Amino acid sequence: MSNTSDLLTLPPTDFDSPIPTTPRYSRTEEPIQPTLPAEPLPVSGRLLTPVTKVGSLCPCDKHKDVCDINCCCDRACSEEVALFTGCSVDTVSGKKQLCSNDVATYSLESRIDGYSELQSSVRKETNYDVFCIQSQNRVDGLSHPSPALPTDSNFDSLFKEFTSFIFGSEENGGPVAPAEHQALSGYQWGDVMVTAGESGQRGMFWLPAPCVTADCVDTSPAAFLKDQSSRCSRRVVLKQDCGSLLALKMDTYTDIRVFAGKTQDAALVPVEVASVILQSVDGTQTELMISGGENLNPVLLNPTVCANVVLKVAYVTKYNPAGEIVNVTVSLVLGFVREAALSLEQEFHITFFQEDGEEAAIHCSGNPGYVVGLPLVSGTRTAEYPLPAWTLDFPHLDLQTAQDLSLTVVVTGIARSVDPRDTVSLLHSAEDQDCLQGPHRRSPVLFGLDSVSGCTLRLKDAANCSLVLEVLLDALRGPNHANFVASFGNSPLDYPLDWIPIESNFNPVEAQSCSIPLSLHLQIEWTKYGLLMNPQAQIVSIKEVIRTNTTSLDMLSGGSSILSIRSSVAFVPVSAAALPGYRATPTINAKLPFDFFFPFV
Amino acid sequence: MAFYDVYSHPALVRYKTSVCTKATLFLVVVLCLTYISPLLVAYRSQGFWIKRRTYEEQPVVRFQYQTLLVAATSTRGDYVAWSSFPHLNNMLGANLRIPSVSVREDDQNQDGKTDLLIFQLQLPLKPEEQVYSVQLLLTFSYKLFRMSTVVMQSLAYVQHSSSVPGAKLSVSGDLRLQQRTPLPHRGLYDMYNVPVIDGSSPFASAYNLDNIIRSYQERNLTTVLSYPMPVWTVGRAAGSPFQLNIEIRYPMEVISYRPGFWETIKCAWIQYVSVLLVFLWVFERVQRFVFQNQVLTTVPVPVGKPHLS
Numbered sequence: 001m002s003n004t005s006d007l008l009t010l011p012p013t014d015f016d017s018p019i020p021t022t023p024r025y026s027r028t029e030e031p032i033q034p035t036l037p038a039e040p041l042p043v044s045g046r047l048l049t050p051v052t053k054v055g056s057l058c059p060c061d062k063h064k065d066v067c068d069i070n071c072c073c074d075r076a077c078s079e080e081v082a083l084f085t086g087c088s089v090d091t092v093s094g095k096k097q098l099c100s101n102d103v104a105t106y107s108l109e110s111r112i113d114g115y116s117e118l119q120s121s122v123r124k125e126t127n128y129d130v131f132c133i134q135s136q137n138r139v140d141g142l143s144h145p146s147p148a149l150p151t152d153s154n155f156d157s158l159f160k161e162f163t164s165f166i167f168g169s170e171e172n173g174g175p176v177a178p179a180e181h182q183a184l185s186g187y188q189w190g191d192v193m194v195t196a197g198e199s200g201q202r203g204m205f206w207l208p209a210p211c212v213t214a215d216c217v218d219t220s221p222a223a224f225l226k227d228q229s230s231r232c233s234r235r236v237v238l239k240q241d242c243g244s245l246l247a248l249k250m251d252t253y254t255d256i257r258v259f260a261g262k263t264q265d266a267a268l269v270p271v272e273v274a275s276v277i278l279q280s281v282d283g284t285q286t287e288l289m290i291s292g293g294e295n296l297n298p299v300l301l302n303p304t305v306c307a308n309v310v311l312k313v314a315y316v317t318k319y320n321p322a323g324e325i326v327n328v329t330v331s332l333v334l335g336f337v338r339e340a341a342l343s344l345e346q347e348f349h350i351t352f353f354q355e356d357g358e359e360a361a362i363h364c365s366g367n368p369g370y371v372v373g374l375p376l377v378s379g380t381r382t383a384e385y386p387l388p389a390w391t392l393d394f395p396h397l398d399l400q401t402a403q404d405l406s407l408t409v410v411v412t413g414i415a416r417s418v419d420p421r422d423t424v425s426l427l428h429s430a431e432d433q434d435c436l437q438g439p440h441r442r443s444p445v446l447f448g449l450d451s452v453s454g455c456t457l458r459l460k461d462a463a464n465c466s467l468v469l470e471v472l473l474d475a476l477r478g479p480n481h482a483n484f485v486a487s488f489g490n491s492p493l494d495y496p497l498d499w500i501p502i503e504s505n506f507n508p509v510e511a512q513s514c515s516i517p518l519s520l521h522l523q524i525e526w527t528k529y530g531l532l533m534n535p536q537a538q539i540v541s542i543k544e545v546i547r548t549n550t551t552s553l554d555m556l557s558g559g560s561s562i563l564s565i566r567s568s569v570a571f572v573p574v575s576a577a578a579l580p581g582y583r584a585t586p587t588i589n590a591k592l593p594f595d596f597f598f599p600f601v
Numbered sequence: 602m603a604f605y606d607v608y609s610h611p612a613l614v615r616y617k618t619s620v621c622t623k624a625t626l627f628l629v630v631v632l633c634l635t636y637i638s639p640l641l642v643a644y645r646s647q648g649f650w651i652k653r654r655t656y657e658e659q660p661v662v663r664f665q666y667q668t669l670l671v672a673a674t675s676t677r678g679d680y681v682a683w684s685s686f687p688h689l690n691n692m693l694g695a696n697l698r699i700p701s702v703s704v705r706e707d708d709q710n711q712d713g714k715t716d717l718l719i720f721q722l723q724l725p726l727k728p729e730e731q732v733y734s735v736q737l738l739l740t741f742s743y744k745l746f747r748m749s750t751v752v753m754q755s756l757a758y759v760q761h762s763s764s765v766p767g768a769k770l771s772v773s774g775d776l777r778l779q780q781r782t783p784l785p786h787r788g789l790y791d792m793y794n795v796p797v798i799d800g801s802s803p804f805a806s807a808y809n810l811d812n813i814i815r816s817y818q819e820r821n822l823t824t825v826l827s828y829p830m831p832v833w834t835v836g837r838a839a840g841s842p843f844q845l846n847i848e849i850r851y852p853m854e855v856i857s858y859r860p861g862f863w864e865t866i867k868c869a870w871i872q873y874v875s876v877l878l879v880f881l882w883v884f885e886r887v888q889r890f891v892f893q894n895q896v897l898t899t900v901p902v903p904v905g906k907p908h909l910s
Binding site (some may be wrong): 164211218219221230263 | 644652663665678680691696743806862
């Protein structure tokens with residue numbers, strides 16, 4: 001720092017652009033100050049000119065004005081040289097490409113008294129390479145170009161040029177401002193919904209979700225119009241957390257007031273509780289009639305079981321076309337947590353429906369063709385007489401109750417559940433693996449996904465043949481067995497020709513003395529329908545193949561006394577595959593391969 | 602006295618015929634065979650139209666200083682995490698653990714392109730914590746210039762887990778380019794110049810590793826960090842931080858591209874002409890035999906006859 005001042009007095013370098021002669025301010029811009037001469041910034045000063053003399057170069061001189069040990073070229077070592085044992089740098093040479101370059105050599109000689117003495121010399125060395133440089137007239141040819149000197153005027157552009165990525169260069173540092181577009185009163189897609197706390201402070205509508213791990217992150221906001229469903233786990237220590245952890249309490253999810261819009265004066269919409277379902281320890285669910293006044297907070301029943309813990313939260317938000325929230329309802333499932341479970345799984349859903357949207361109640365699995373991954377649409381045929389009047393003044397269906405109770409919409413001919421997942425389903429394998437132990441978890445058959453699952457049957461349980469047959473059929477087919485499947489994802493209920501009956505090869509009447517089903521296989525044939533550009537999937541036939549045993553069960557199990565019962569589904573495409581190349585061949589049928597004129601056509 | 606060739610010159614003989622003769626028909630057939638059959642031969646022997654070629658280039662890679670670290674600190678599933686995204690750090694709450702990070706990008710051969718990234722991270726741990734697994738995401742800006750100008754943002758993912766708690770993980774690998782389809786031969790290819798991790802998003806799903814990797818792997822052009830030999834050092838002293846040392850090299854890449862029109866034509870032309878020469882020679886012989894021996898009737902006009910014109 002001591003020599004900064006005299007460095008400043010040096011004349012401006014030739015790197016400075018000739019600003020005084022050509023002012024580069026545009027006319028619209030006010031010249032803020034009289035044109036500053038492009039002075040170097042105080043601390044930068046003038047850059048040092050590179051030293052090229054070999055005799056004065058010393059690469060091992062790391063400490064200024066202090067002798068570096070065994071550095072023979074260090075000028076501060078005049079006295080210490082006698083103690084050196086060797087030279088860390090013994091030759092310093094100039095540019096190797098020159099035909100003759102200077103080389104400085106340093107060596108130590110031991111004197112008679114044991115001390116060392118420095119011998120240094122600078123001599124010319126000749127380079128015998130054919131392609132050597134005789135004389136060098138371009139000064140910067142063999143060195144790095146001198147960097148532009150930062151001045152007041154070019155500092156920003158230099159900074160932008162050289163610092164592309166740095167730590168802390170995030171544009172959006174910090175949390176988002178909840179209200180950015182004040183012009184619009186309603187929310188837009190993807191906006192964070194704003195809530196009001198007890199004392200009126202503004203917060204965000206949180207919907208816990210897994211983040212970098214499967215653990216719940218509580219402070220993840222829900223986005224307007226983005227249907228989300230998340231499943232995450234939460235580690236609990238029952239003794240401490242049962243009564244105190246907010247995430248287990250029902251009130252955390254129900255005591256929310258949402259602003260209808262983004263503006264400050266928007267109305268507050270409280271979250272209404274639509275239904276509360278209590279889940280018992282073994283998984284059966286009963287709906288709780290909310291009369292108010294019950295204490296539904298988590299309670300530690302005994303040291304290992306905590307009751308009334310929130311297991312599932314589903315919000316349904318209604319909005320109007322202006323983007324304002326009309327109402328928010330929440331359905332909860334409360335249940336038990338045992339000490340044995342290390343962590344608790346919670347499920348969160350949020351769905352958005354437009355106000356007065358009649359279609360909201362019924363989900364399609366494609367329009368018109370099935371979409372891969374969506375559940376099959378199935379139904380049962382009802383009597384085909386005109387329906388009684390109660391269907392006409394059908395009460396406005398509350399979606400959430402309808403979904404929870406699996407209400408059916410009955411129109412002429414076909415009846416189906418409003419819950420899209422309540423359809424043709426497969427057995428979902430469980431931990432106990434027992435076919436006879438109900439109730440079984442089921443997973444809906446999703447279009448396009450072949451799947452297999454199963455359970456086991458212990459032979460000693462199979463004594464009562466007719467009973468086992470019924471229980472197994474129930475387990476394989478599911479409780480409410482549909483017998484019709486829609487051929488398209490949006491087949492209307494009042495058009496029975498669009499519905500395909502499920503053919504079955506199983507006839508319980510002719511079932512022999514002891515034949516129990518060993519597997520249930522659903523074979524679904526589908527075809528692509530319509531344009532090549534936008535094919536629509538259509539189911540053409542669905543067949544239920546139940547294989548029963550023909551020999552005795554002991555023979556089948558091979559002595560292990562356990563039989564595996566399988567349930568599977570397969571989707572068979574029966575449409576002809578599209579061919580590469582031209583679908584309609586050109587009229588010149590010259591029998592040439594299709595890429596013969598590749599770069600031209 | 603012996604005789605010797607003192608001089609020689611070829612004599613030109615013209616064979617004349619009218620249009621509707623067998624000779625004309627023969628000539629047409631021979632011309633067709635000469636010029637079309639090489640095309641068929643060249644095409645049938647494969648590789649006539651070149652559809653994919655390769656070139657070599659060292660990419661211009663810069664570390665974007667975006668980092669996401671997740672470390673499992675117990676066998677029960679406790680974890681600590683840190684990222685350079687403020688939204689994520691806010692969401693992590695008590696699981697946030699800020700490490701000390703040092704980064705250096707080095708241009709070893711001084712050609713203006715960085716060759717090596719040295720990333721060192723020290724993760725402080727509480728006395729009861731041990732590191733069992735590490736997941737780290739780093740993002741890069743990746744550019745290619747030689748044929749088409751490619752500008753994209755890419756990802757390197759380091760994952761290692763062990764049943765034994767570690768003191769240090771050393772990874773030294775290459776950032777390799779993976780192409781599913783060849784690049785175009787010219788133009789700007791900036792389809793993937795979008796952030797791999799959306800750091801401006803306040804939603805937890807934007808930072809879900811599963812989502813990030815899945816949407817990244819859907820791209821046709823990605824980079825992958827290949828580190829065949831990660832070194833997991835066990836035996837951490839109490840109180841010392843977990844160390845993560847990563848060296849990522851940006852090597853020369855062989856990039857495949859779809860050649861342009863003129864490049865395709867040039868290669869096809871070379872093949873065609875080289876086959877054509879053989880056919881020209883053969884059919885020249887055939888024609889000479891046919892006309893010299895008057896297999897087809899024509900009127901030969903020797904060169905001696907003055908041809909005034």
